[in-house]
Amino acid sequence: MEPIKIAIDGPAGAGKSTIAQELAKRLKYTYIDTGAMYRGITYEVIKRGIDINDQTAIIELAKKININFVKGDLYIDDVLIKSEIRSNDVSQRVSYIARIPEIREIMVNAQRKIAINQNVVMDGRDIGTNVLVDAQLKLFLTATVEERSRRRYQELKEKSVITSLKEIEEDIKKRDKMDEERSCAPLVMAKDAIKIDTTEKTIEEIIQQIIYLLGERIN
Numbered sequence: 001m002e003p004i005k006i007a008i009d010g011p012a013g014a015g016k017s018t019i020a021q022e023l024a025k026r027l028k029y030t031y032i033d034t035g036a037m038y039r040g041i042t043y044e045v046i047k048r049g050i051d052i053n054d055q056t057a058i059i060e061l062a063k064k065i066n067i068n069f070v071k072g073d074l075y076i077d078d079v080l081i082k083s084e085i086r087s088n089d090v091s092q093r094v095s096y097i098a099r100i101p102e103i104r105e106i107m108v109n110a111q112r113k114i115a116i117n118q119n120v121v122m123d124g125r126d127i128g129t130n131v132l133v134d135a136q137l138k139l140f141l142t143a144t145v146e147e148r149s150r151r152r153y154q155e156l157k158e159k160s161v162i163t164s165l166k167e168i169e170e171d172i173k174k175r176d177k178m179d180e181e182r183s184c185a186p187l188v189m190a191k192d193a194i195k196i197d198t199t200e201k202t203i204e205e206i207i208q209q210i211i212y213l214l215g216e217r218i219n
């Protein structure tokens with residue numbers, strides 16, 4: 001039987017990774033956080049002191065390093081990468097790197113390879129439109145920018161990351177704009193995706209809705 005693919009896209013803070021992760025756990029599918037891959041390469045660029053505008057050096061680095069998921073954890077050249085990819089430094093730079101076509105090609109090839117022989121829930125910006133165009137279920141999660149910023153602020157506060165609501169809202173707005181306006185695989189809803197506004201919904205309500213939609217498609 002062909003593996004099942006669930007594609008979840010949407011802007012920052014819409015609830016993609018929380019929902020995708022929990023859904024994968026319940027369905028016993030593999031969860032792939034593609035944003036973590038773009039964050040991972042950005043983290044390496046910063047760590048190695050590479051100029052964010054030096055696209056040649058960034059592409060060379062992406063070809064050289066090995067980004068991999070093992071049991072849901074991200075590894076770069078066999079080193080486990082955790083919360084360091086969620087820092088403000090990474091968040092502020094990631095969309096500059098994610099708009100480079102050669103970087104996207106490397107990431108997309110790796111993402112498609114993972115989905116060849118297992119059931120996956122994959123979240124990102126271009127999963128339904130580009131990475132897994134034949135996914136059996138495509139979802140596009142949204143929420144107001146105020147709600148998304150509030151959620152992210154709350155999340156970082158709980159992890160004792162020093163930041164402000166204003167700073168987060170500015171970062172999210174800027175990233176959304178760059179992701180939506182880039183020429184290569186921009187953030188846009190796939191024609192065959194189902195839109196879910198998460199603003200006033202609980203995580204459990206959304207998961208139940210998705211499980212219902214999946215049942216309609218694969219049973």
Ligand code: CDP
Nearest residue numbers: 012013034035038094095098124125126175
């Ligand atoms: O968690 P959050 O929504 O803040 O972002 P993320 O999913 O970790 O993604 C970080 C950034 O990576 C996004 O703002 C995009 O610039 C980029 N990204 C992308 O271009 N394509 C994807 N499939 C996933 C992420």
Ligand code: CDP
Nearest residue numbers: 012013014015016017018151155201202203
């Ligand atoms: O992956 P993405 O950036 O789309 O969002 P996320 O990191 O999954 O969600 C951001 C925060 O919002 C998390 O702390 C979630 O627990 C929270 N959230 C929520 O409170 N209510 C929802 N309906 C969805 C997410």
